[in-house]
Amino acid sequence: MASFDSINYSLRPSKSVQRGLVFDGLRKLSNALDLSNAVYIGFGSIWFTDFVLAHKTLNIDDMVSIEANEIGFKRAQFNKSYRTITMMQGMSQDKLPEVLSMPGYLNRPWIVWLDYDSALNEGVVQDFQWTLNNAPPNSVLLFTFSATQNAYGDKPVQRPERLRSLLGDVVPDDLSKEDCSKENLPSVLAKLAMDYLKSEVADLARPGGLIEAFRVPYFDSVGMVTVGAVLPAVGAVPAARAVVSTGDWKCLVDEVIHAPQLTLREIAALQSELPPVGAITRTRVQELGFDLQDEQIQSFQKYYKYLPSFAEVVV
Amino acid sequence: MIPENRSKADANPTKAFFVRMITRDITLEDCIFDLIDNSIDGAWELAGGQPMSLDDNTDLSPYRISINVQNDGFLIQDNCGGITLDDAADYAFTFGRKDTAETENFSIGVYGIGMKRAVFKIGSDITIHSTFIDEGKPSSFCVPIKVDEWLTSKSEDWDFDIEAAPDLPSAGVKIQISNLTEVALRSFESPRFIQNLRRSISRDYALHLHRGLAIEVQGKPVSGWAIELRQGGDFLPMRATFTEQIQDEDVHVELLAGMAAAPPDSSEPSDDFDDALNRSGWYVVCNGRIVLAADKTSVTGWGTEGWPQWHPQYSGFMGLIVFASRRADLLPLTTTKRSVDETSAVYRQFRPKMRDATKEWISYTNARKQVRVEAVKREEFTKSVPIFEIVPRAEVALPRIAPTPKIPEANVLYSVPKARMLKLASALGNINMAYKDVGIQSFEYTYSDLVGEE
Ligand SMILES: Nc1ncnc2c1ncn2[C@@H]1O[C@H](COP(=O)(O)OP(=O)(O)OP(=O)(O)O)[C@@H](O)[C@H]1O
Ligand SMILES: [Mg+2]
Numbered sequence: 001m002a003s004f005d006s007i008n009y010s011l012r013p014s015k016s017v018q019r020g021l022v023f024d025g026l027r028k029l030s031n032a033l034d035l036s037n038a039v040y041i042g043f044g045s046i047w048f049t050d051f052v053l054a055h056k057t058l059n060i061d062d063m064v065s066i067e068a069n070e071i072g073f074k075r076a077q078f079n080k081s082y083r084t085i086t087m088m089q090g091m092s093q094d095k096l097p098e099v100l101s102m103p104g105y106l107n108r109p110w111i112v113w114l115d116y117d118s119a120l121n122e123g124v125v126q127d128f129q130w131t132l133n134n135a136p137p138n139s140v141l142l143f144t145f146s147a148t149q150n151a152y153g154d155k156p157v158q159r160p161e162r163l164r165s166l167l168g169d170v171v172p173d174d175l176s177k178e179d180c181s182k183e184n185l186p187s188v189l190a191k192l193a194m195d196y197l198k199s200e201v202a203d204l205a206r207p208g209g210l211i212e213a214f215r216v217p218y219f220d221s222v223g224m225v226t227v228g229a230v231l232p233a234v235g236a237v238p239a240a241r242a243v244v245s246t247g248d249w250k251c252l253v254d255e256v257i258h259a260p261q262l263t264l265r266e267i268a269a270l271q272s273e274l275p276p277v278g279a280i281t282r283t284r285v286q287e288l289g290f291d292l293q294d295e296q297i298q299s300f301q302k303y304y305k306y307l308p309s310f311a312e313v314v315v
Numbered sequence: 316m317i318p319e320n321r322s323k324a325d326a327n328p329t330k331a332f333f334v335r336m337i338t339r340d341i342t343l344e345d346c347i348f349d350l351i352d353n354s355i356d357g358a359w360e361l362a363g364g365q366p367m368s369l370d371d372n373t374d375l376s377p378y379r380i381s382i383n384v385q386n387d388g389f390l391i392q393d394n395c396g397g398i399t400l401d402d403a404a405d406y407a408f409t410f411g412r413k414d415t416a417e418t419e420n421f422s423i424g425v426y427g428i429g430m431k432r433a434v435f436k437i438g439s440d441i442t443i444h445s446t447f448i449d450e451g452k453p454s455s456f457c458v459p460i461k462v463d464e465w466l467t468s469k470s471e472d473w474d475f476d477i478e479a480a481p482d483l484p485s486a487g488v489k490i491q492i493s494n495l496t497e498v499a500l501r502s503f504e505s506p507r508f509i510q511n512l513r514r515s516i517s518r519d520y521a522l523h524l525h526r527g528l529a530i531e532v533q534g535k536p537v538s539g540w541a542i543e544l545r546q547g548g549d550f551l552p553m554r555a556t557f558t559e560q561i562q563d564e565d566v567h568v569e570l571l572a573g574m575a576a577a578p579p580d581s582s583e584p585s586d587d588f589d590d591a592l593n594r595s596g597w598y599v600v601c602n603g604r605i606v607l608a609a610d611k612t613s614v615t616g617w618g619t620e621g622w623p624q625w626h627p628q629y630s631g632f633m634g635l636i637v638f639a640s641r642r643a644d645l646l647p648l649t650t651t652k653r654s655v656d657e658t659s660a661v662y663r664q665f666r667p668k669m670r671d672a673t674k675e676w677i678s679y680t681n682a683r684k685q686v687r688v689e690a691v692k693r694e695e696f697t698k699s700v701p702i703f704e705i706v707p708r709a710e711v712a713l714p715r716i717a718p719t720p721k722i723p724e725a726n727v728l729y730s731v732p733k734a735r736m737l738k739l740a741s742a743l744g745n746i747n748m749a750y751k752d753v754g755i756q757s758f759e760y761t762y763s764d765l766v767g768e769e
Contacts, residue, residue, distance in 0.1 A: 122733065153746045161747045170507045173514065199507030209504065 013259035013307055014218040017299070018226055020306025021216055022142060023053045025228075025251040026111060029213070030058050032243045033138050033236050038109040039064065041099060043092075043116070046072060048081040050113060055082060060111070064088060064102070066095045093126050100134065109138035113228075116144060119151030120189065125166055125196075132200045137207075137233035142214055143193065147186040147223035156180055163192060170195040186217035186256050190225045197229055208232040213244050218257035259303060260296035276301050330466050330473065333410070337428060338436040341651045343502050344512055346436040347382065348519065348652060349429035350391050350490060351530065352604060354380045355523055356422040357395030357488070359603070364420030366567050366639040367522065367603035368556070369703050376527030382512075383533060384503040387493060389437050394487040397447035400456055400477070408458065408475055423604045425643035426650050439463055440494035446483040453482045513537050519605040525703075542598075544573040544633060544705060547697035549714035553672055554705045559661055566640040566661050571702055572672035572711050575633035577694040578680050580687075580751070592630040597669065599655050599662075600637040601646040607655055614657060615669065622670050623677060632676040635702065636665060675711045685718040727754060 029035060040054040044065030054060045061084045067073040073089045080087060086102070088095040092114060099105055112131050116124055124145055131141050153159040159180035164171045171192060179188045194212055201210040214228030228251075232240040243249065262270070269288040273280055280301050285292050292300070338346075358378035365371050383390045398407050406413055412427030434441045439462035446455040457480035465475070483489055495503065502508040509532065516530055516537045524530065524539025531537070544552040552573025559566045575594060597615035599607040611617055611625035615634075618624040638646045638661065647659035655662055683690045693714050740748040743756055 121737075154741060154744065158745055158747055165747065168507075169510055169514075172510055173517075195506035199505040202501045202505035202508065205501060209501075 012220050013261055014220045014224075014257050014299070017257055017259050017303040017306040018144075018216050018218045018220075018224075019050065019053070020303070021251050021253070022113070022214060022226065022228070023050075023057055024306075025214060025249065026054075026140065027057050028243050028249070029140055029230060029240065032239045033109070033230075033232070035109055035111065035138065035140070036060070038111050038139075039099075039102075039105050041066075041096075041110055041112040041114075043067065043114060044076060044080065044085065046075045046079045048076075048079065048085070050115070051085060052081055054111065058111070062086075062105075062108075064099055066090065066092050068092075091123065093123050093130070096127065096130050096134075106136055108136065109140070110135050111140045111142075113142040114144070115142075115226075117146065119146045119148060120166055120193065122166065128193075128197060129200060132197065132206070132210075132231070133204060135231055137231065138236055139231045140213070140228065141197075141231065142226060142228035144224060144226040145189075145193075147189045147217070147225050149180060149182045149185050149223075152180065152185070159185075163189075167192055167196045170199050182223065186219075186223040186225050187254070190215045190217050190227050193225065193227045194229070197227070201229075201231070206231060207234045208237050211237070211240050211244055212252070213240075213249075214251045216251060216253050216257065217255075218259075223256070255298075256295075257303065258293070258295040258299045259307065260292050260300055262300075266290055270300070270304075274304060334435050334462070334466065337410075337432045341432060341436065342653070343436060343498055344508075344515060345651050345653050346433035347391075347512065348515075349433040351380055351382075351516070351520065352423040352652065353430055354378075354391075354393035354395045354488065355520070355528070355603070356424050357393065357397070358528065359422065360420060361396045366421055366565075366641070367637075368567055368639060369522075369569055369571075369637060372526070374527055375523055376529075378527075379529040379531070381531040381534070384509065386500060386504050387495070389492040389495065389499065389503070390490070392483075392487065392489040394485040397445040397483075397486045397488055398443075399445075399447045399449070400454065403445065403456065403458065403477060410473070420641055421602050421639060422643050423602050423648075423652065425646075425648060428650060429652075434460065434490065434492060435462060436496065437499045438492040438495040440492065442491045444480050444483065444489040444491070446486050448486050453486060455480045455482045509533065518608055521605065522600065522603050542635070542702045543699040544571065544575055544702060545577075545694075545697035546573070546700045546705065548693050549712060550574055550694070550697045551708055551712035552700075552705050553709065553711040554702075554707050555668075555709050556707070557665075559664065561640075561645050561661060562642075564640060564642050564645055566638060566645055568639075568661070568665060569637040570635070570665065570668055570672070571637075571705060572632070572634035572669075572676075573705075574631055574676070574694070574697065574713070576631040577691070578629070578631040578683060579627060592627060595630045595632050596625070596634075597673075598633070598635040599647070600635060601648045601652075601655075602639055602643055604652060606648060606652050614654060616666055616673065620670070622673065628680050629677060631680075632673065634669060634672055636669060672711050675713055679713040682716065685721075686716040689716050689719070690714070727758070 036059045038060055040051065040060045040063040042050055042065060044051045045067070048065070051063050051065065054063060063082070063085045065076060065080065065085055066088045067076050068089070068091050073087065077087050088098060112135065114127055124143065128143065135141060149159065152162045156177035159177065160171070160175040163175065178184065194215060198210055198212070208231060211230045211232060213230050214226055216226040218224050230240045230244070269290070273284070280297055282292070282294055282297060285297060358375055362373045362375060365373055378393070378395050380391065380393045406427070408431065409427060410431055441460040441462065442457055444455070444457040446453050456477050458475050458477055460475055513532050516532065517524070517540045520528070520530060521539040521542055524537065529536055546552055550573065552571060554569070554571045557568040559568060594609055596609040596611045597607070598605055598609065599615070607614065613619050616622050640646055645661065647655040647662035649656050736750055736753060737746055739757070740746050740753050743753060
């Protein structure tokens with residue numbers, strides 16, 4: 001387990017930060033809403049990283065992992081980390097409805113994290129709708145998708161129209177091609193996807209409504225976006241709102257997280273600066289003998305605790 | 316014998332029934348529009364109160380209406396002159412216009428219900444605050460309405476109390492509402508509702524926005540829809556004006572119709588959003604306000620009296636009928652300002668003219684099927700002209716094109732997974748490319764590869 005964690009860490013540090021933030025948030029929500037009885041639904045892939053976290057930090061036993069790829073599915077069955085994980089083979093659009101017939105699952109909250117490696121597309125939007133429609137009270141929904149600009153049209157002018165065809169009326173008429181540039185698209189997509197979720201819930205008149213809880217744009221070789229929300233039971237609205245509105249809630253992130261890939265030597269050098277007294281500056285990094293971009297330094301010092309194998313690697 | 320105290324059947328409405336009933340059949344958006352209408356009536360009066368014809372160039376740029384919605388409240392504020400204390404005491408809060416009330420000049424308001432209905436629809440804790448100019452000096456009052464208390468109060472009369480209040484920054488009205496109703500709460504949480512509210516404002520107040528009126532939603536100004544018809548070559552839109560006398564009062568009517576966009580290449584319904592289709596149809600304007608937009612139903616004649624049902628083939632057509640009168644009650648307005656009263660006499664008089672214009676377009680699109688290539692060429696020759704600049708003309712002119720001998724054609728129809736189609740469209744340079752064009756381009760590509768030059 002440590003081995004793939006460290007692979008994740010060195011190759012996909014922003015991904016680790018995002019996962020750390022998400023589970024930090026889920027843990028707080030779980031305490032406030034008592035989600036230990038929840039069902040976890042996701043794409044476990046062959047690693048089941050999030051499933052392991054769900055089990056260890058949230059005490060969740062019953063989990064569903066969906067995998068479309070035939071070989072991936074075989075490998076997932078071989079690798080699945082717990083007996084209590086149910087594997088489903090197919091696309092999420094086809095398989096999610098089967099969750100409804102799992103005995104008792106409709107009477108328990110769901111934590112659904114659909115961590116797509118693709119961009120937002122018609123299938124993803126269909127999953128938005130389905131989960132908002134069917135998730136029982138006190139469920140938490142999370143969606144991660146790519147914000148690679150070219151996936152929304154090769155030319156910037158094409159992108160607003162593509163987004164309109166995916167998300168419909170929530171997309172403002174004056175969305176510009178600049179809004180859809182490489183730099184801006186992750187935050188714009190995060191906002192529009194969240195606007196879509198809110199609007200759907202309003203249209204469905206879900207009794208407890210929706211509470212925006214997760215917005216994490218990050219850069220993981222390509223721009224990625226995680227958005228998520230709580231669908232509280234009517235009685236749990238104040239409790240859920242309280243969790244999300246404390247200063248302690250870190251999952252509504254405005255800037256794009258850019259955690260740097262670091263070598264063991266660089267980590268060792270930076271280690272001596274932690275926890276930081278004031279901001280670590282670029283000059284300081286240069287004094288340590290190497291160099292990083294400003295946003296990488298910022299993300300590092302803000303989120304180094306969420307690089308899960310940091311301690312392990314250094315030890 | 317009927318005893319004295321049993322000689323009358325009580326028919327007085329209860330307040331609760333009344334509130335429930337008046338708020339039932341109107342959408343939240345139309346209620347917000349009622350409040351905007353009232354502000355505009357104030358502004359229009361201050362600006363001179365002319366008949367609102369397309370040529371009229373009343374300047375509304377000093378006036379501003381701002382709307383803010385949140386999950387715990389609603390706020391609308393204007394600088395359109397305010398309600399005077401006398402008006403407030405005598406009639407503004409009366410449910411239904413008193414027979415003695417003078418009709419405002421060219422107003423949108425006519426029934427005397429809009430504001431009350433709107434605030435009840437939005438929430439139950441209401442404050443209506445007005446600052447008006449009284450003998451050259453600002454003077455103010457407010458009317459707080461706690462709906463629940465008002466409903467349960469034992470008193471027989473339906474009055475609201477008027478209280479002293481500080482002056483607003485300029486003469487105008489500010490309405491604040493909290494304790495939102497379920498429908499307002501839900502809608503205000505929906506970004507889609509807000510976006511669509513902006514779109515509807517842009518469309519239905521296009522003529523006011525064109526004259527400089529500022530309407531802001533969530534602090535951001537709404538820009539008006541530029542209403543345009545295509546003109547050029549054989550395409551000439553109609554623009555005719557008429558004046559009718561009704562009850563010794565003038566009703567001004569303007570009728571415009573023509574091509575707003577080229578007709579579709581195929582009339583197959585598609586699941587993709589089609590802007591031209593969406594905009595097509597008839598528009599009815601009463602004293603400046605678009606009360607019916609892009610109508611494709613029998614209300615504007617489609618499917619009645621030898622007039623076919625709307626069909627996507629007719630997409631691209633746009634017609635406007637613009638009514639103006641000093642007395643708004645003579646216009647075909649409904650109380651919700653969201654449709655027209657089909658029984659209205661002036662409206663019925665003009666329906667045949669609307670039909671004639673529509674029929675011209677219908678026969679053009681029918682003939683066009685035989686001469687598509689030539690028609691497309693001529694359509695491309697037209698350009699969009701704002702309706703205000705269209706030259707008067709009694710009828711719509713459309714090209715008559717003689718069919719050319721037909722080359723036998725083959726139609727291709729096949730289905731592929733949508734994701735693959737999008738990938739190919741993307742590879743061809745535009746992810747939003749029409750499927751048909753992806754098909755044609757793939758055909759041409761293969762053709763030149765395998766068949767080569769003709
Ligand atoms: N923002 C405003 N500025 C100035 N006057 C206003 C404003 N809002 C309301 N009023 C006054 O209050 C009156 C009552 O408004 P209300 O909307 O209830 O009825 P109406 O506009 O007369 O008719 P309708 O029911 O057709 O809207 C208006 O006629 C107008 O005199
Ligand atoms: Mg009114």
